[in-house]
Amino acid sequence: PAGTWLLYLPCTWSMALAAPPGALPHWPTMALFGAGAVLMRGAGCTINDMWDRDYDKKVARTASRPLAAGEISTFQSFVFLGGQLSLALCVLLCLNYYSIVLGAASLTLVVSYPLMKRITYWPQLVLGLTFNWGALLGWSAIRGSCDWSVCLPLYLAGVMWTLVYDTIYAHQDKRDDILIGVKSTALHFKEDTKRWLSGFSMAMLVGLCVAGMNCNQTFPYYSAVAAVGAHLAHQIYTLDIDKPEDCWKKFASNRTVGVLLFVGIVLGNLCKRQESKTVQEPLESR
DSSP states (O other): OHHHHHHHHHHHHHHHHHSOTTOOOOHHHHHHHHHHHHHHHHHHHHHHHHHTHHHHTTSTTTTTSTTTTTSSOHHHHHHHHHHHHHHHHHHHTTSOHHHHHHHHTTHHHHHHHHHHHHHOSOHHHHHHHHHTTHHHHHHHHHHSSOOHHHHHHHHHHHHHHHHHHHHHHHTTSHHHHHHHTOOOHHHHHGGGHHHHHHHHHHHHHHHHHHHHHHTTOOHHHHHHHHHHHHHHHHHHHHOOTTOHHHHHHHHHTHHHHHHHHHHHHHHHHHHHHHHHHHHHHHHHTO
16 A cells, blocks of 8 residues: 555665665665564554544545444454554564664654544644654664764655645545544645645755765765655646545655655665775775
């Protein structure tokens, strides 16, 4: 599902940025985070469906979910959630102590996010804080701790990205959300949505540039950032916020955004080795 990719991709950015100059990302850790993303995305969905089972009954797109449709009981969902979180804990315990504590700290966000739509028009911001935790965790898993000069701007860039794609996603349900009384940035921004999305996109690009400069990234990385900017500009320019099918299409296309950036980070990191060789060879010939 698109949501699993959107949770996993910030982890891959961070792990790729943390790799030694000229090296590919550590593939076993990438695979471990992939398993963790599947499990935690699933756990997040279970928690969300448990909180929202009464709301989901009233929304056409979500009425068929197992809890809302009465196909499973709340107790059964608790048992299933326990299994998901237990497996996710096994993945987390494979990491270093710093990362274990950092990963466990995200659970408060995971549990509280579904409540935010009841109390604020900015639940997408809380989702961004939750979904991009991997931008911190990926780096610490490789390096043993966070370099905040890189991790923080990368994390904030991811949060801005989530505000873009999840606001688009929320426009699918805005009519139902008004009827049942839940809040979202889509309802808050209304016809000014594209202006807000443009601002979030610019903030994302600035964050990515700062993260790249602070870890000495090279030309392919900034080319990928430019491609990400172009993709987001096209998304926003062509978006029709009153057509749910177009909102879904634009939302799902954000997987391409994340993959573009990951490829740019990997290529940029490989170029670091070539640049270091160019510098060293003239010095050695003196």
